[in-house]
Every structure is written in C-alpha cells, then in structure tokens.
Amino acid sequence: MNNAVFDGNYKFTAKDFFFKILSGSAQGILIGVLPSAVLKYVLLPFIKGGQAWAMDLNAILVLFSSFIPILIGVAIALQFKMKSLDVGVMAIATGAASGSIKWATAPAGFVNPVSGVKAPAPTTVYMAQGAGDVINAMVVAAIGVLVIWLVAKYLNGFGAIAVVLSPLVIGGGVAMLGHAIAPYVGAITTAIGDAVATFTNLQPVPMAIFIAMAFAFIIVTPVSTVGIALAISLAGVGSGAAGVGVVATTVVLLINSIKVNKTGTTVAIFLGAMKGMMPSVFKKPIMIVSFLATAAISALPVALFNVQGTPTSAGFGWIGMVSPIQSMLVDTADKTFISSAVGIMPGLITWFVVPIVAGFAMDFLFSKVLHLYSPEDFKQDM
Numbered sequence: 001m002n003n004a005v006f007d008g009n010y011k012f013t014a015k016d017f018f019f020k021i022l023s024g025s026a027q028g029i030l031i032g033v034l035p036s037a038v039l040k041y042v043l044l045p046f047i048k049g050g051q052a053w054a055m056d057l058n059a060i061l062v063l064f065s066s067f068i069p070i071l072i073g074v075a076i077a078l079q080f081k082m083k084s085l086d087v088g089v090m091a092i093a094t095g096a097a098s099g100s101i102k103w104a105t106a107p108a109g110f111v112n113p114v115s116g117v118k119a120p121a122p123t124t125v126y127m128a129q130g131a132g133d134v135i136n137a138m139v140v141a142a143i144g145v146l147v148i149w150l151v152a153k154y155l156n157g158f159g160a161i162a163v164v165l166s167p168l169v170i171g172g173g174v175a176m177l178g179h180a181i182a183p184y185v186g187a188i189t190t191a192i193g194d195a196v197a198t199f200t201n202l203q204p205v206p207m208a209i210f211i212a213m214a215f216a217f218i219i220v221t222p223v224s225t226v227g228i229a230l231a232i233s234l235a236g237v238g239s240g241a242a243g244v245g246v247v248a249t250t251v252v253l254l255i256n257s258i259k260v261n262k263t264g265t266t267v268a269i270f271l272g273a274m275k276g277m278m279p280s281v282f283k284k285p286i287m288i289v290s291f292l293a294t295a296a297i298s299a300l301p302v303a304l305f306n307v308q309g310t311p312t313s314a315g316f317g318w319i320g321m322v323s324p325i326q327s328m329l330v331d332t333a334d335k336t337f338i339s340s341a342v343g344i345m346p347g348l349i350t351w352f353v354v355p356i357v358a359g360f361a362m363d364f365l366f367s368k369v370l371h372l373y374s375p376e377d378f379k380q381d382m
Contacts, residue, residue, distance in 0.1 A: 006082040008153030017145070024076030025138045026224035026275075031075070032068035032131065033226055036061035037312050038320035041329070065312075066128035068230075069098035069137035076141045082148070085162060089171040090144050096171075097140045097178025099186070100132030135231045136185040140178035147174055193232040200238045204303040208241040209296045215245030215315065216295035217288060219274045220281045225315030232311075239309030240302045240327055240350075246274070246317030247351060248295035251359030252287075253277055256367075256378035265380060272319035277380055284377040290366045297358040298350075305346040324351040 012020075039061060046054035073094030077087040095101065103126045110119045147170050151157055158165040200207040211234075218225050228234070229242055253274060257266045268276060281287060301307065307327045316322035328347030342350075366372045 006080045006086065006149070006152070007157070008149070010080070010149060010152075012080075017142075020079040021076055021138060021142050021145070022223055024079040024141070025072050025134070025227055028071035028073070028075040029068055029131075029134065029224050029227045029230065031071050032064045033230070033312055034320065036064055037316065037322045041325050063128060065131045066100040067095075068131040068134065069100050069140075070095035072134070072137045073141050073144065076145065080145055085166055086148050089148065089166050090141060092167060092171045093144045093174040093178065094137045094140050096175035097182060098132040098134075098137040099182055100130060101126055101128050103127070131230055133182060133186050133189060133231075134227055135189050136178060136182050138227075139181070139185060140174060143177065144170070144174045189231050190233070193234065196232060196234060196238050197236060200236065200241075204237055204306075205300070208237055208299040208303040211238050211241040212245035212248065212295040212299035212302070213292045215242040216249045216291040219246045219249050219315075219317075220278055220288070220291070221275075226312075227315070229311050229314030234311050234314045236308045237302060237306060239311065239314035240307035240323070241299050242314040243309055243317050243323030243327075244298045244302050244307075244350065244355065245295040246315060246319075246323070247355045248298045248359065249291040250274060250318055251355050252290050252294055252363055253378065255359055255363050256375040257380075259375040260379045262381065270318065272316075277378070280378050280380045284373050287366075287373045287377060289372065290362050293362040293366070294355065294358045297362070298355040301346070301350040301354050305342055305350055307342050307347070307350050318351075327351075 036058075040058060043054045043058045043061075047058060070091045073090035073092075074087055077090040082090065103124050105122055106119060106125045108119060108121050108123075110123060110125065111117070112119070148166075151166075151170060158169075196207070196211070200211070215225050215228075218228060225242065225246055229239065234242055250269065253269050254266060257269055257277075265276075309323055309326045313323045313326035318324070324347060327342050327350070328344055367374060
C-alpha cells in the first residue's frame with residue numbers, strides 16, 4: 001500500500017505508476033479543454049454581435065488550452081499526493097517543456113500588447129498557442145515523478161534548501177530534458193496523426209468503423225479520449241468517428257443503467273461520467289462487444305455524410321453536445337454558425353438516430369438473445 005505522502009519511502013508498482021500518470025493526464029486535459037469546448041458555441045452569437053465581454057471571455061477560455069501541460073503536471077502530482085513544493089516543480093517542468101508556450105527574439109521597438117511599452121532592445125517574447133504536445137507533457141511529467149522520488153529517496157529532497165534547488169535542478173533539469181526530446185516525440189505523434197488522416201481519406205468507411213470502435217473502448221478505460229485525440233491531432237472524419245464511438249458506449253450504458261441504477265448514476269453517465277462505470281465493465285468485460293458493435297454500425301453515417309470534427313471535439317460525444325454541435329452548426333474554417341456541409345438532419349441521424357437504434361438492437365442481441373450479460377451487470381453507485 002502507498003504511503004500517505006510522496007517521499008523516499010513511497011511505494012508504487014509499474015501498474016500503479018502508469019495508471020496514475022494516465023488518470024492525472026485525463027484530469028488536466030479535461031480541466032483545460034471542457035470549459036472552452038462547451039461555452040464557445042454559446043459565445044459565438046455574442047462574438048459575431050461585437051460584444052466585448054464575449055470576446056474577452058472567449059479569449060480567456062481559449063487560453064485555458066495553453067495551460068493544459070501545466071494542469072497535467074499538477075494533476076499527476078496530486079495523484080501521487082506530492083507536497084506543494086513538488087506540485088509546483090511538476091507544473092513548471094511540464095509547462096516549460098511541452099510547447100504550449102513558445103519563445104522567440106523580438107526586435108527593438110517591439111510593442112508589448114498588454115502594456116503598450118516598446119522594447120528598447122531585442123528582447124525575448126513568449127507566445128501561448130494551443131495545447132502543445134500532450135504526449136510530451138505526459139512523458140515529462142512521468143520523468144518528473146521519478147526524479148522527485150529519487151531525489152527524496154537518496155538526497156533527502158535537498159533538505160533545508162529544497163525550496164531553491166528543487167525548482168532549479170529538478171524543474172529546470174526535467175524541463176530542459178523535455179524540451180530536448182519534444183521534437184522527437186512530436187514527430188512520432190504527428191506521424192501517427194498523418195497516418196490516421198491518410199488512411200481515413202483513402203478508406204473512410206473501414207477507418208471510421210475502426211476509430212469509432214477504438215474510442216468506444218477507450219472511453220471506459222483510464223485513458224482519456226480527449227487526450228488521445230489531441231495527441232494525434234485527430235480531425236476531419238476521424239474526429240467525427242471518434243465522437244460517435246463515445247456516443248455508442250454511452251447509449252448502451254444508459255439503456256442498462258436506467259434499469260438497475262439510481263437516477264443520479266444514469267444522469268452522470270449522460271453528462272459524461274462513462275469512466276465511472278469501469279468497475280462494472282471490467283467485472284464483466286464481455287459487455288464491451290455490445291459497445292464495439294454499436295460503434296461499428298454508428299460509424300457508417302459518419303463516412304456516408306462526411307461528418308467531421310476537430311481534435312478538441314473528437315473525444316466528447318454527447319458530453320456538452322460538443323461533438324454534434326461542432327459537426328452540424330460550426331464551420332471548422334471560420335468558427336461561425338452556418339449551414340455546414342453536414343447540416344441538421346444528417347447530423348441528427350448520425351449523432352442520435354443511428355446510435356440509439358443500433359444501441360437498442362445490439363443490447364437486445366447480446367443480452368436477451370445471446371445472454372452474454374444482463375442489466376444487473378451494469379449496477380454501479382457513482
């Protein structure tokens with residue numbers, strides 16, 4: 001059993017370490033992504049109307065995504081019950097190393113956009129753009145955990161001068177290492193994303209089915225669907241298929257949960273707490289075949305109607321209605337409410353009609369006909 005405090009005596013297994021990294025990463029990603037993903041559609045009409053408050057709030061929400069590496073570092077540190085100094089060290093290491101905040105040299109005369117002051121000489125400027133490389137943030141955070149643990153175990157955490165040496169040596173050292181490996185990690189994740197996009201363009205139907213089935217499974221594991229989508233920049237039809245895969249699992253869970261669970265649990269699933277059903281799913285893993293079959297059928301209209309999305313909408317499904325709204329009402333080029341290539345009716349068919357019908361059909365087949373599971377197997381108190 002782990003100790004209550006993360007120090008040199010802290011005990012953890014490889015499995016425990018892995019799942020804490022994944023769980024913390026998922027928490028950090030959702031904190032940074034969800035507010036902007038949900039509210040940006042509400043704010044768009046006000047932005048188009050020239051409302052300054054809406055523009056300012058939207059800019060703040062978009063900036064949240066640039067804090068994702070920092071949030072990942074903090075959330076992972078809290079998973080390991082680190083003390084405040086180490087939490088701060090994890091935050092600065094992941095934040096500095098993951099590319100969401102970049103730096104460059106600006107020439108003399110550069111005007112600070114906040115203060116309006118001109119720089120008298122060439123100066124370093126920092127720019128926040130996007131979430132950076134989420135996978136690199138996870139790698140850096142994992143390295144940070146190990147380094148902090150080793151320093152605590154063999155150097156007593158730097159003792160009385162920890163407040164100086166920990167941020168400098170651990171934070172700075174891990175950040176430098178993370179910055180050095182970032183191009184290589186980025187090249188790998190970019191190659192994966194490009195490969196997925198290429199195969200999706202060449203074979204949209206089988207790839208849509210494969211991606212939908214993959215995300216239908218991932219949503220009931222500790223791995224973050226949003227994190228995976230961001231990591232490989234999953235966009236276009238692949239994004240739409242991923243969102244539909246999440247919906248497919250949601251439908252089957254709801255069909256069974258409403259029969260055996262309290263109303264609060266069923267509502268929580270609808271609002272996005274599918275991972276809360278992990279204990280039930282892994283007690284009876286055969287139920288996963290129902291998720292996968294529903295996802296495979298639900299992916300067909302994605303390819304048929306060319307339903308698309310963005311990396312930030314791919315892993316949500318019905319959560320905040322982010323995925324449906326993105327594909328039905330928002331032009332991915334200029335982010336305005338227009339009648340997109342998908343349209344309302346094809347979107348409703350893709351996101352609601354087909355997954356719900358397929359979910360009931362597959363659940364009936366696997367639970368009533370083949371008797372692979374029963375509604376009681378979905379009993380869970382969240």
